[in-house]
Amino acid sequence: QAEIVAVDNEQSALDELGERLTEQRLDTRVTLSCANMTDLPFPPESFDCIWSEGSAYIMGVEQALTQWRKLLTNRGYMVVSDLIWLTDNPSQEAVAFWEGEYPDMQTIEKRLGQMRQAGFEVIDHFTLREQAWHDYYQPLKARVAEVKASMPNSNAIADIEREIAIYERYLGEFGYHMFVLRKGA
Incomplete structure (x- = not known):
């Protein structure tokens, strides 16, 4: 019976979501809002739960919190995923790559401290399984192989290949981590 607000700053993504919701007869339960996550147009204490997967890093996790x-x-929940270091001594090549892609990448302990400092109780947290990475990167790698011959000078293809190489060499030094938080009093 939940009322859901889906937020994105790309109207075409919301339009596609709206079509899927209509097909599944869920459109009366989900409101679509085209907004920037750094300036959400909602009054204080509007939500019982905020769920953000793979996006809080764009504005900075601490700022998002x-x-x-x-x-x-009061006592509402927030679920946030974040790319984190799983080791205190990551490989230099992995560090160099992620410094360019996500300079604020932290260890789990550092993020937990920031979350508590921001006034949240940590209910649970866990690292997503490596299979999730494989499920994403294996089809992507196959697609890159398909299109590379027709786009040999593509910077986008080269960037994706660099990212795939980091994933193949260093997965286990980094991963996606889910944090389930409750707003403290």
């Missing part, structure tokens, strides 16, 4: 906390009801 601070700004979004105000939108939660």
Whole structure:
């Protein structure tokens, strides 16, 4: 019976979601909002739960925790995923790559401290299985192999190949981690 608000800053993504929701007869339960996550147009204490997978890093996890906390009801929940270091001594090549892609990447302990500092109780946290990475990168790698011959000078293809190489060499030094938080009093 939940009322859901789906937020994205790309209207075409929301349009596609709207079509799928209509097909599945869920469109009356989900409101679509085209907005920037750094300036959400909702009053304080509007939500019982905020769920953000793979996006809080765009505005900075600490900033997201601070700004979004105000939108939660008393003792409301936030679920956030973040790319984190799984080791204190990652390989230099992995560090160099992720510094260019995600300079604020932290260890689990550092993120947990930031979350507590922002006024959240950590209910649970866990690293996603490596299979999730394989499920993403194996089809991507196959698609790159298909199109590379027709786009030999593509910077986008080269960037994807670099990312795939880091995944293949260093997965286990980094991973996606889910954090289930509750707003403290």
